[in-house]
Amino acid sequence: MSTETTPGTQTGSQPDSAMATHTAPNFWASVWLVATREIVSRLRSKAFLISTGILLLIAVGSVVAGGLMSANPSTTQVAVVGSAGAVVGESPGLTMVSADNVAAAEELVRDGTVEAAVIPSDSLLGVSVIALDSPPSSVMNALSVAPTVELLEPAEQGGFLVYIVALGFGLVFFMSALTFGSTIAQSVVEEKQTRVVEILMSAIPVRALLAGKVVGNSIMALGQIVAITLLVGIGMAVTGQRVLLADLGPAIGWFAVFFAFGFVMIAALFAATASMVSRQEDVGSTTAPVTYLVMIPYFLVIFFNDNPVVMAIMSYVPFSAPVGMPVRIFLGSAEWWEPVLALGILAVTTAEVIVVGSRIYRNSLLRMGGRVTIKQALRG
Amino acid sequence: MLEIRDINKHYGTHQVLTDVSFTVGAGRMTGFVGANGAGKTTSMRIILGVLSPDSGSVLLHGRPLSDGDRRRFGYMPEERGLYPKMKVAEQLVYLARLHGLTTSAAKRNASELLERLGLGERANDLVEALSLGNQQRAQIAAALVHDPEFLVLDEPFSGLDPIAVEVVLTVLKERAAAGAPVLFSSHQLDLVERLCDDLVIIAAGEIRANGSRERLRDQFSTPRFEIHTDADAGWIRGVTGITVIDFDGGEAVFEADSDAASQQVLREALTRGAVHSFGHLRPSLSTIFKEVVQ
Numbered sequence: 001m002s003t004e005t006t007p008g009t010q011t012g013s014q015p016d017s018a019m020a021t022h023t024a025p026n027f028w029a030s031v032w033l034v035a036t037r038e039i040v041s042r043l044r045s046k047a048f049l050i051s052t053g054i055l056l057l058i059a060v061g062s063v064v065a066g067g068l069m070s071a072n073p074s075t076t077q078v079a080v081v082g083s084a085g086a087v088v089g090e091s092p093g094l095t096m097v098s099a100d101n102v103a104a105a106e107e108l109v110r111d112g113t114v115e116a117a118v119i120p121s122d123s124l125l126g127v128s129v130i131a132l133d134s135p136p137s138s139v140m141n142a143l144s145v146a147p148t149v150e151l152l153e154p155a156e157q158g159g160f161l162v163y164i165v166a167l168g169f170g171l172v173f174f175m176s177a178l179t180f181g182s183t184i185a186q187s188v189v190e191e192k193q194t195r196v197v198e199i200l201m202s203a204i205p206v207r208a209l210l211a212g213k214v215v216g217n218s219i220m221a222l223g224q225i226v227a228i229t230l231l232v233g234i235g236m237a238v239t240g241q242r243v244l245l246a247d248l249g250p251a252i253g254w255f256a257v258f259f260a261f262g263f264v265m266i267a268a269l270f271a272a273t274a275s276m277v278s279r280q281e282d283v284g285s286t287t288a289p290v291t292y293l294v295m296i297p298y299f300l301v302i303f304f305n306d307n308p309v310v311m312a313i314m315s316y317v318p319f320s321a322p323v324g325m326p327v328r329i330f331l332g333s334a335e336w337w338e339p340v341l342a343l344g345i346l347a348v349t350t351a352e353v354i355v356v357g358s359r360i361y362r363n364s365l366l367r368m369g370g371r372v373t374i375k376q377a378l379r380g
Numbered sequence: 381m382l383e384i385r386d387i388n389k390h391y392g393t394h395q396v397l398t399d400v401s402f403t404v405g406a407g408r409m410t411g412f413v414g415a416n417g418a419g420k421t422t423s424m425r426i427i428l429g430v431l432s433p434d435s436g437s438v439l440l441h442g443r444p445l446s447d448g449d450r451r452r453f454g455y456m457p458e459e460r461g462l463y464p465k466m467k468v469a470e471q472l473v474y475l476a477r478l479h480g481l482t483t484s485a486a487k488r489n490a491s492e493l494l495e496r497l498g499l500g501e502r503a504n505d506l507v508e509a510l511s512l513g514n515q516q517r518a519q520i521a522a523a524l525v526h527d528p529e530f531l532v533l534d535e536p537f538s539g540l541d542p543i544a545v546e547v548v549l550t551v552l553k554e555r556a557a558a559g560a561p562v563l564f565s566s567h568q569l570d571l572v573e574r575l576c577d578d579l580v581i582i583a584a585g586e587i588r589a590n591g592s593r594e595r596l597r598d599q600f601s602t603p604r605f606e607i608h609t610d611a612d613a614g615w616i617r618g619v620t621g622i623t624v625i626d627f628d629g630g631e632a633v634f635e636a637d638s639d640a641a642s643q644q645v646l647r648e649a650l651t652r653g654a655v656h657s658f659g660h661l662r663p664s665l666s667t668i669f670k671e672v673v674q
Contacts, residue, residue: 033477041465195461199522202428202455203478205447366430368459 030204034212035219038187042220048183052224055175059228063235076138079105079117084127088118093142106130115139165248166305166327169255172228173323174298176259177266178291180221184213184267185274185287188361192278197365206362214267214354221263225256251330254339258322258346265318265350266294272357275364276372286371297323308333316342318349381406382427382530382561387436389422396422397585400436404561404578409552411576412565413669419585420565421458424534427563428455440530451479454528458535458565460519464508468518469494471507472525479526486525493521497547513541520548531555533564537571549575573665581672588672597662600671604661605642606633610653619645633661 042048079099080088088094097114099105105117109132116136121128129139191197200209229252236245269290277286297320304310305327314324315334321342328334360377367376382404389397397419404410414420425431427438429450438445462471469490476486494500497517502510507518516539523533536548552575556562566572572579579596581589589596604625607613613632617624621641626633636642649655663671 030478033474037474190463194464195457195459196463197461198425198430198457198459199455199461199475200478201430202453202457203451203475366425 027205027208030208031212031215034204034209035216038213038216039220041187042183042217051179055224056227056231060231060235063232063241064239066239066241068239076116076136076142077114078139079108079114081105081117081119083120084118087125087127087143093138102130118143161244162327162331163305165251165330166301166323169251169326170298170301170323172225172255173259173262174294176221176224177263177294180217180263181266181270181290181294182283182287183220184217185270185283186280187213188271188274189277189280189283192275192365192368193280195368201365206365207358210268210271210358210361213271214264217267218260218263222256222260225259229256248330251326254329255322255326258325258339258343261343261346261350262318262322265346265353266290268350268354268357269293272360272364272377275361276374276377278368278370282371293319296320300324301327316345318346321346381441382563383439383442384423384427385437385439387423387426387433387438389419389426389431389433395585397426397433400582400585400587402580402587402590404563406561407556407559408561408577409556409575410561410563410578410580411572412563412580412582413569413572413665414565414582415673418582420582421534423582424455424532424563424565425457427532428453448480451526452529454523454526454531454533456519456523456533456536458538460516460539462507462515462518462522465506467504468499468507468510468521469503471518472521475522476525479528481526489525489527490521493525497521498543513544516540516544517547520544520551524551528555529560531560531562531564533562535566536564537566537568569664569666569669579665581669583673589668593665596668600668601660601662602635603637603642604633604635605645606657606659606661607631607645607649607655608657609649609655613649615648615652616645619648 075093075095077095077097078088080096081099081102081104085096085098088096097108099108099117102117102119105114105119108114109117109130115131116139117130118127118139119130120126125143127143129136129143131139191200197209233245233249233252236248270287273287273290274283277283297314300310300314300320301323304314311324311328311331311333314320315328315338317324325334325339325342329339356378360374363379364372364377384403385401387397387400388395400419400423402410412420412423422431426433427445429438429445429447440449466474469487472490472493473483473486476489477483481489491500491503494503497520499514499517499521502514507515510518520536523531531552533548533552536552537545540548552562552564556577573593576593578592579589580587589599591599607616609630611630613627613630616622616627616632616634619641621637622634622645624632624634634642634645636645646655646658649658
């Protein structure tokens, strides 16, 4: 082989350019390189693209379904006989089908053309109802007379809506944190298992490697959250649910901010715990405690979204704040300074977790074979 | 010049390195020899900054090695590996960029190196799709893709096929000839002996011998000579000041008390017949290694 084509000779012939390209290693440039690789390899994964697509479809689907249900309050068809039409005509939600006599009306009920038949009678209302096998609640509600109700302290949001919103925040946090957290864990172990990590460590500081992974996956997770938020927002606007959108807006905004910090913390924990093992098979068991930390807020918010004390505590505990605080903001039960304080607590905790996590990460990366104990990982 | 000075390192209660000091001179091919577990890999990891020593320092031209300096090192760890699900060329570009190269320089280097290693057509294959031999070549490319100015290679020849060994040898020689300090460890003592200008022998975490190959061979050589003659060499036993170590027909290996005694043997042999060879026996690296390590 001729030496003219060798890299060594080229270095010799252009010493200036070779030197120049190696100078000024920039920490954030390294972080960005690592983050870009994480993002690109994620975007190339079919499993990731498919699961993201499904998640977005669910988000859009639920908004559209909600919109259709509220936009088309279902009308019930009833058969009316004679003077009963005057009573039914005043009731919203009922569509009249005229019947010549009671027998014809009964026939319409039997063949399912109408939900019920309303016929004149001597009762207090002047009409009575014929139905097939059970009392038709929609018809009875439409024909009932309700007393006027005055609420002294009206709740800002209805109970069921609160439940759905709480479930939504809980589910999105849970899914995103778990999906991208375990992605980080796998990517850490992949580098360790394939031994490529030693080359990486010889090229860039370990902190840059960890930061790059966290940044890359946080961008992906936040991107997914933003995409869901935008789709839900647009969906609500298009389907005419602007009132709900205005109520939800601030809560969603705070959710994004809390999520950004909360996810970085979770990601650092996933990376640190994953670095303690050397095989993909062991990732699940070593990251299990972090998985519980992500799951607990989800279950708490499902069971206790109507319990102000639990929600107040949740909104300050760093692991559950990304779910707890937005729900309280939606409920209107949080003072203006509360999210700021909770965010401060979360940010400080996140910083501490990063310090401890990167220590574990650094001390564990080169220990191949068995599982590294927490004690070894912290002591180094 | 790369200088390793008084490095100590322990894991738990186990002292892995004790006051390890040696230098890798500019343009010197330095062989790093020791048994498994002697501390070679740990020393190399400390040089590369992958591990921190308990005490001691690594100096480059008299200054402590910085992260920036380390980017100009080419490192091949003993534990090989690349991203299995990344394309070969893409992976090389990524590694070159992590070492501080611009994208265009990284791409140029990667494609040149792949051509040179016969992997040009495999550039867009996933690493996991390559044969074992090609994966090894990709690994070599990974250590060299950023035009390193210094080379630290841990067992660079282990597991390589003969073609890959030749490539690595060529590159090592090139870099050393261009004035780069080259440090590599190997179990293949004959290879080290053939290649190296300098040797560092480590055992149980301590440097046992260290210096130029010739100096070490002189240092460990005994006054031992070998002679090859036509006639039966049995008479050598009778020469004063001579102890015969081995004897077979016209060939003999003997130790001489003095230069005069050995020259006396030569003179006498010439009077008895033709002398085909006569020489001072110097120890091979494996002999020195055994002696030093025990």
